[in-house]
Amino acid sequence: MLLISMGTMIYLAVLAIMDARRREISAIVLALGSVASVAMAGWLLLCGSTSWEMLLFGAVPGLLLLALAGMTGGAGVGDGIVLLQLNFLLLLDRVVIAFGVSLLVMGAFSAVTLLTKLGKKDLRLPYLPFLWLGCLVAICICGGGGSGT
Numbered sequence: 001m002l003l004i005s006m007g008t009m010i011y012l013a014v015l016a017i018m019d020a021r022r023r024e025i026s027a028i029v030l031a032l033g034s035v036a037s038v039a040m041a042g043w044l045l046l047c048g049s050t051s052w053e054m055l056l057f058g059a060v061p062g063l064l065l066l067a068l069a070g071m072t073g074g075a076g077v078g079d080g081i082v083l084l085q086l087n088f089l090l091l092l093d094r095v096v097i098a099f100g101v102s103l104l105v106m107g108a109f110s111a112v113t114l115l116t117k118l119g120k121k122d123l124r125l126p127y128l129p130f131l132w133l134g135c136l137v138a139i140c141i142c143g144g145g146g147s148g149t
Contacts, residue, residue: 004040005139008089011036012132015082019126025078033085041088050091058092059084061099079127086135094138102127102134 011033018025044050062084069076087095106125113119 004089005094008086009132009135009139012082012086012128012135016126016128016132019078019128023124023126025082025128030078030081034081037085037088044088044091054092055087058087058095061095062087076127079131082128082131086131090135090138094135094142097138097141098131098134100134101137102130105133106130 015025015029015033018029041050041055045052045055062080062082064080065076065083066080069080083095083099086098090098106127109130110119110123110125113123
C-alpha cells in the first residue's frame with residue numbers, strides 16, 4: 001500500500017500543478033488516472049483489502065463534488081473525478097480525511113486571503129493543491145500501508 005500511496009501522491013502533484021497553473025486538468029491524464037484507479041480497485045477487491053461497500057461509501061465525497069459542479073455550471077468536474085479516483089487508490093479512511101482537511105485548509109486560506117485584502121470575492125482557487133495537502137495529511141495519519149479499513 002505504501003507504493004500505491006507514493007504513486008498516488010506523485011499523480012496528484014502533477015494534477016495539482018496543472019490545476020494551479022492553468023485552472024484545468026488534461027483530459028488524457030485524467031482518463032489514464034481513471035483507468036489506473038479502477039484497475040487498482042479491482043485488484044484491492046480481489047486481494048480482499050477492501051469491499052464493495054467501502055468503495056461505494058468512499059465515493060460519496062467525489063459524487064458530492066460532481067453534483068456541486070453540475071449545479072454550478074460544470075466548473076470542478078475534474079476535481080470530482082480526481083476525488084473519485086482517490087477513493088479507489090487510497091480507500092475510505094484516507095479519502096474522508098483528505099477531503100475534510102482539504103476543505104478546512106482551503107476555507108482557512110480563503111478567509112485569510114479575504115481578510116488581508118489580498119484577494120477579491122470572485123477569486124477562484126484551484127482545489128487540487130489543497131486536496132494534495134489533504135492526502136498527505138491522511139497518509140501520515142492513517143499510515144501509508146495497511147488495508148485501509
